[in-house]
Amino acid sequence: MATAVQIVERENYLNSNYGIKSWLLTTDHKRIAVLYLISITAMFWLGGFFAMMIRLELLTPAGDLVSSDTYNKLFTMHGIIMVFFFLIPSVPAVLGNFLVPLMVGAKDLAFPRVNLLSWYLYMAGAITALTAMVTGGVDTGWTFYTPFSTTYSNTHVIGAAIGIFIAGFSSILTGLNFIVTIHRMRAPGMTWRRLPLFCWSNYAAAVIMVLGTPVIAITLLLVALERAFNIGVFNPQLGGDPLLFQHLFWFYSHPAVYIMILPGMGVISEIVCCFSRKRAFGYEFIALASIAIAVLGFLVWAHHMFVAGISVYAALVFSLLSYLVAIPSAVKVFNWTATMYKGSISYNTPMLYAFGFIGLFTVGGLTGIFLSSLGLDVHVHDTYFVIAHFHYVMVGGMVMAYMAGLHFWWPKITGKMYPEAWAKLSALLVFVGFNTTFFPLFILGYMGSPRRYHAYPPEFQVLNVLSTAGASILAVGYVLPMIYFVWSLRYGADAGPNPWNATGLEWMTSSPPPTHNFDETPVVTWEAYDYEHQPQEEITVGH
Amino acid sequence: MATSDMGDIQVAERALQHHFADMEQQRETSSFGMWMFLLTEIMFFGGLFCAYLVYRASYYHAFVEGSQKMNITLGATNTAVLICSSLTMALGVRAAQMGKRKLMVVLLLITIIFGFGFLGIKAVEYHEHWVNHEFPGPNFHFETGDPAHPATDAQHTEIYFSLYWAMTGLHALHMVIGIGLVAWLVIAGLMGAYTPHYYNPVENVGLYWHFVDLVWIYLFPMLYLISKKH
Ligand code: HEM
Numbered sequence A: 001m002a003t004a005v006q007i008v009e010r011e012n013y014l015n016s017n018y019g020i021k022s023w024l025l026t027t028d029h030k031r032i033a034v035l036y037l038i039s040i041t042a043m044f045w046l047g048g049f050f051a052m053m054i055r056l057e058l059l060t061p062a063g064d065l066v067s068s069d070t071y072n073k074l075f076t077m078h079g080i081i082m083v084f085f086f087l088i089p090s091v092p093a094v095l096g097n098f099l100v101p102l103m104v105g106a107k108d109l110a111f112p113r114v115n116l117l118s119w120y121l122y123m124a125g126a127i128t129a130l131t132a133m134v135t136g137g138v139d140t141g142w143t144f145y146t147p148f149s150t151t152y153s154n155t156h157v158i159g160a161a162i163g164i165f166i167a168g169f170s171s172i173l174t175g176l177n178f179i180v181t182i183h184r185m186r187a188p189g190m191t192w193r194r195l196p197l198f199c200w201s202n203y204a205a206a207v208i209m210v211l212g213t214p215v216i217a218i219t220l221l222l223v224a225l226e227r228a229f230n231i232g233v234f235n236p237q238l239g240g241d242p243l244l245f246q247h248l249f250w251f252y253s254h255p256a257v258y259i260m261i262l263p264g265m266g267v268i269s270e271i272v273c274c275f276s277r278k279r280a281f282g283y284e285f286i287a288l289a290s291i292a293i294a295v296l297g298f299l300v301w302a303h304h305m306f307v308a309g310i311s312v313y314a315a316l317v318f319s320l321l322s323y324l325v326a327i328p329s330a331v332k333v334f335n336w337t338a339t340m341y342k343g344s345i346s347y348n349t350p351m352l353y354a355f356g357f358i359g360l361f362t363v364g365g366l367t368g369i370f371l372s373s374l375g376l377d378v379h380v381h382d383t384y385f386v387i388a389h390f391h392y393v394m395v396g397g398m399v400m401a402y403m404a405g406l407h408f409w410w411p412k413i414t415g416k417m418y419p420e421a422w423a424k425l426s427a428l429l430v431f432v433g434f435n436t437t438f439f440p441l442f443i444l445g446y447m448g449s450p451r452r453y454h455a456y457p458p459e460f461q462v463l464n465v466l467s468t469a470g471a472s473i474l475a476v477g478y479v480l481p482m483i484y485f486v487w488s489l490r491y492g493a494d495a496g497p498n499p500w501n502a503t504g505l506e507w508m509t510s511s512p513p514p515t516h517n518f519d520e521t522p523v524v525t526w527e528a529y530d531y532e533h534q535p536q537e538e539i540t541v542g543h
Numbered sequence B: 001m002a003t004s005d006m007g008d009i010q011v012a013e014r015a016l017q018h019h020f021a022d023m024e025q026q027r028e029t030s031s032f033g034m035w036m037f038l039l040t041e042i043m044f045f046g047g048l049f050c051a052y053l054v055y056r057a058s059y060y061h062a063f064v065e066g067s068q069k070m071n072i073t074l075g076a077t078n079t080a081v082l083i084c085s086s087l088t089m090a091l092g093v094r095a096a097q098m099g100k101r102k103l104m105v106v107l108l109l110i111t112i113i114f115g116f117g118f119l120g121i122k123a124v125e126y127h128e129h130w131v132n133h134e135f136p137g138p139n140f141h142f143e144t145g146d147p148a149h150p151a152t153d154a155q156h157t158e159i160y161f162s163l164y165w166a167m168t169g170l171h172a173l174h175m176v177i178g179i180g181l182v183a184w185l186v187i188a189g190l191m192g193a194y195t196p197h198y199y200n201p202v203e204n205v206g207l208y209w210h211f212v213d214l215v216w217i218y219l220f221p222m223l224y225l226i227s228k229k230h
C-alpha cells in the first residue's frame, strides 16, 4: 500500500508534458529559466574556451601560439560572450526567472509570453554574434571603441554589434517583467518590507536593465550605421567625437557591471541567512543599498575615461562619485558578516561559495577604489591591474554567486540533491584556481604590463605561468559541477520540498514545483528570514 | 441589453490570463508594463538626443545651415497630421471603453490613414534630400550659404544630416510599427475582442502611439526650426 503511493509521482513543471514543442513554446517561467540555463551554459563553455586560448598564448613571452590578429579576436570574443551572453543573463535570467514569481507568491511573471520572447531574442542575438565570430571574428575588444570599430577594423563589427543589440532587448524585457511582477504580482501579505532580498536586488538590477540597455542599443546601432553608411557621428575626420561614443558606451556599461553583481548579491543574502540560521542583519539597509547602487551606478561612468581626454574637473567629480558607490557595496559586505556573527553556521557548498563571494568581491571592490583614484589610475589604466579588478568582481563575485545559487536552488529546480562532497571539492578548486589565476595579474599590472597584447617581456613570465596554471585548476573546478549536476538528475537523492530548512515561499511548495507554483495562493504573515522565531516544523511539514 | 452585457463579461473572462487573480490586476499590470516600456523608449531615443545636443552646441553654425534645407511647410503639415492622429487615437480608446465597436474601428482606421499620410509626406522630404545629395556618406554634398564659415560648416552639416536621418528614420520605423499595431486592433476589434470590461490592448497601443507622436513634437523644432539668424 505504502509503496503504491510512492510510485505515483506528483505533477510538476517538468513532467506535466513532454516533447520539444512543449518546451519551445512554453510560457512557464520555470521552463524558460531552464532554457536559459542550457543556453548560457553553452555560451559559458565557448567563452571559457577562448579564455583558455588566451591563457595558453600567454604561457610564453613570445607571441607564438596565435598571431596578434587572432589574439585580438580571441579576447574580443571572450569578452563579448562572457559579458553579454553569459554574465548579464546568468543570475537574472536563470535563477531570477525561476525564483522571482515563486518568491513573491505568484503563478508566473507578469508577462509570460514576453518572457518567452526574451529567450528567443537572446538566442537570435547569440546566433547573430556567433555567426559574425565564425565567419571571421571581431577584434575591437568588447568595448567597440571608435574610430577603430567604425573605420579601421576589417572584421565583422556590424554582425557582433547587431547581435548584442538584439540580445539587449532580451535583457530589457526580462528587467521590465521583473519590475512589473514585483510591483503588481505579490501575494497577499507579501509587503515590500517582507520581500526577500533576492527580489530587491533583482529589482534594482532590473531598473538598470530598463534604463541603461536602450542606450547601449542605440549606441551600437550608430556604430553599425557609421560603418555601413559612413555617417560620421563618431568619426573625428568628419568632426564627430569618439569621446561621445565612450560616454554613451560607459553610460550603459558601467551600470551594466551592477547588472552583473546585484543579482549575485541577492543570492548571497539568501544563502548567508539560511546557513547562519539568522534573519538578515539590517534588512532595510541591504535592500536600500541595492537601490542606492543602482542609482549611484549611473553617475560614475567616466571613471573609465580618466586618461581618454576628459577635463580635469570632470575627472575629479567622477572620481569622487565612484568612491561613493563603495559605500552601499560595503554596507552589504558588513551586513552579511554581521548576519553570520553568532549564527549557527553550517558549511554546505552554497555557503562555501558565498564565503568565496564575500572575500573576492571585497578585493574586487577595494581595487575599484584604487582605480577611481586619479593618480593611480593614470599608472594602471589599461594594464593587467584592471583585468584583475574586474575579474575579481565578475568571476570571483558574480560567477561564484551564480554557482552558489545553482547549488542552493538545484534541489528546488530539479527535485534532486547534488553530491555534497564533490561539490565542496569543486568550490575549493574554484576558489584556489581563481586566486592563482587572477592575483598575479594585480602584480603584473602594477609592474606595468599592458592588457591586450599577445607577447610580453620575459621578466613577466613567472607570473603569467602561474596565472595559466591557476586557470587550469579553475577549469577543473567548473567542469566538476557540470558533470555531477547532470549525474544528479538521474542518481541524486530526492530533495524533498525544503532540504535546507530555509524560509521563503519557494521552499513551501514541492520540488520541482507544480506548473502553477502553489496549490493555493499563499498568504504571508511573517517577515523574511524569520529563522529565529518561525517554528521549523511549520516550514518543512505539510507535503 | 442584459444579455449583451453577459456576453461582454464572458469575453472579458476569456481574456483573463491564468496567472492573474482578476481583470483589475491584469489591467493594472499591463498598463504598468506599457509605461515601463515607454521609459525604455525614452532612453533609446535619449542616446540620439544626447548626441544632437553635443553636436548642436559644438557646430551651431553648421546646424543652422543644415536646417535651412528643411522643408518647413511639409514638416509643419506633418506635425499637424500627427496631432490629429493622436486625437483620433484617443477618441478610439474612449469608444472602446464605451463599447462602441463600430465607432472604434472607424476612428482607428482614420488613425491609420493619418499614419500613412505622415509617412507619405516624410517620403517626399526624404526624396528631396536624397536627390540633393543630403544623405551622409560618399555622395554627400553641401554648399554652404554662409561665406564666413565655408569649409568646416559644409563638413559638419554632414553630422547634422546624419542625426537628421537617424532620428527621423528611427521615428518613422516606430510609426510603421504603430500602424501595424493599430491594424491589429482593427482586426481584433472587428472580431469582437474588446468590450468595456476588456480593452487594455487598445489603451496600450494608444499610449505607444501618443509616445511616438510626442517624439516628433520634439524632433520638429530641433531639426527644422533652429534659429535663422547667424
Ligand atoms: C566598488 C565599486 C567599483 C568601483 C569603484 C570600480 C571602479 C572601476 C574603475 C575606476 C575602472 C576603470 C579602470 C581603468 O580602466 O583604468 C573599472 C574597470 C572595470 N570594472 Fe570596476 N569598479 C567597481 C565595481 C565593479 C563591479 C561590481 C564590476 C562587475 C561586476 C566591475 C567591472 C569592471 C570592468 C568590466 C572594468 C573594465 C572595463 C574595461 O575597460 O574593459 N567593477 N572599475
Ligand SMILES: [Cu+2]
Pocket: A253, A254, A257, A300, A301, A303, A304
Ligand atoms: Cu565602471
